[in-house]
Amino acid sequence: MNENSLGGILGHTGVRVALISVFTVLALFLFVQTVTSVQGFGRSGSPATDTITVQGAGQATLPPDVARISFTVQNTASTVSEAQSRTTKQANAAIEYVKGKGVAEKDVKTLSYNISPQYSYPNPCPRGSMCPDYIGSPKITGYQVSQTVQVTMRDLTAVGAMLSGLGSLEVQNINGPDFALDDSTAGYDKAREDAINKAKTQADILAKQLGVRLGKIVNFSESSGGYMPYPMGFGGAAEAKVSSAPNIPVGENTYNASVSITYEIR
Numbered sequence: 337m338n339e340n341s342l343g344g345i346l347g348h349t350g351v352r353v354a355l356i357s358v359f360t361v362l363a364l365f366l367f368v369q370t371v372t373s374v375q376g377f378g379r380s381g382s383p384a385t386d387t388i389t390v391q392g393a394g395q396a397t398l399p400p401d402v403a404r405i406s407f408t409v410q411n412t413a414s415t416v417s418e419a420q421s422r423t424t425k426q427a428n429a430a431i432e433y434v435k436g437k438g439v440a441e442k443d444v445k446t447l448s449y450n451i452s453p454q455y456s457y458p459n460p461c462p463r464g465s466m467c468p469d470y471i472g473s474p475k476i477t478g479y480q481v482s483q484t485v486q487v488t489m490r491d492l493t494a495v496g497a498m499l500s501g502l503g504s505l506e507v508q509n510i511n512g513p514d515f516a517l518d519d520s521t522a523g524y525d526k527a528r529e530d531a532i533n534k535a536k537t538q539a540d541i542l543a544k545q546l547g548v549r550l551g552k553i554v555n556f557s558e559s560s561g562g563y564m565p566y567p568m569g570f571g572g573a574a575e576a577k578v579s580s581a582p583n584i585p586v587g588e589n590t591y592n593a594s595v596s597i598t599y600e601i602r
Contacts, residue, residue: 386602387554387555387598387599387600387601388539388542388548388550388599389596389597389598389599390536390538390539390542390597391535391538391595391596391597392532392536392594392595392597393592393594394526394527394528394530394531394532394534394593394594395530395592395593396523396526396527396590396591397588397590398523398526398588398589398591399588400515400516400517400586400587401490401492401517402488402489402492402515402516402517403488403495403514403515403516403584404487404488404512404513405486405487405498405510405514406447406486406487406510406512407484407485407507407508407509407510408482408483408484408485408507408508409423409426409427409430409482409483409485409507409508410480410481410483410508411423411481411482412454412479412480412481413478413479414477414479416451416479416481419478419481420451420481422481423481423482423483426506427483429505430507431485433505434485434487434502437494437498437501438491438494439488439489443488443490444486444488445485445486446483446484447484447485448482448484449482449484450482451479451480451481452479452480453478453479453480454476454478455475455476455477456475456477457474482508488518490518495513495584496581496582496584499582500581500582515586515587515589516589517589523589524560524591524593526591527560528558528593530593531558531594531595532595532597535596535597539597543599543601548601549601549602551601551602552599553598553599553600554598554600555596555597555598556595556596556597556598557595557596558593558595558596559593560591560593560594
């Protein structure tokens with residue numbers, strides 16, 4: 337092919353566009369390969385085989401900063417609206433009492449609100465007698481409406497007085513207090529930190545005993561769990577209008593965590 341023919345081909349617009357596209361794709365491919373090679377520089381292409389694994393068990397004991405109390409108000413009446421009215425009136429009075437003791441509105445929330453029919457089950461007919469089919473069917477006698485409210489208290493010195501006050505309002509069920517940290521992860525974070533420090537110390541000792549040097553961490557796993565004091569329960573309504581405030585020790589909560597760390601060794 338002479339130079340004139342080659343020049344004619346290259347001078348064709350469609351051929352130039354095709355060649356430019358090919359060179360552009362090739363350039364992008366080479367760029368990606370270069371970036372990948374740089375990112376992988378110094379890394380082994382296969383998983384580390386020379387490793388040691390150490391475990392650490394950590395613990396953190398912290399005083400609680402909140403106490404959670406829940407109470408339920410329930411009433412039964414022949415109609416839903418009447419049962420709702422009674423429950424609403426009593427629940428609102430209890431909530432107003434709680435807020436009047438300095439509990440913020442954000443710390444009072446409804447956990448559940450239920451409406452359920454109440455049934456009666458007629459006694460079966462005497463043996464040998466003829467009974468209509470409907471005799472054994474349950475019949476609705478009324479409706480029960482219940483509302484359960486949770487209160488988060490930040491003044492732990494006032495918990496006993498709060499329990500006493502709620503009892504005087506004759507709510508049906510009081511449960512708690514559940515003493516905890518407002519930040520539910522704070523205790524586990526400190527326990528994990530303790531576990532990691534212990535695992536690192538163990539790794540340093542083991543490396544020295546083996547005569548090796550620790551490399552980078554190639555694997556990590558953890559499991560966390562904690563102990564919470566079992567909530568104290570106060571079932572039923574108080575009979576007296578005024579009751580003495582119970583003594584409620586706060587104590588401390590202990591949180592546990594365990595970790596496993598795998599190091600490369602050299």
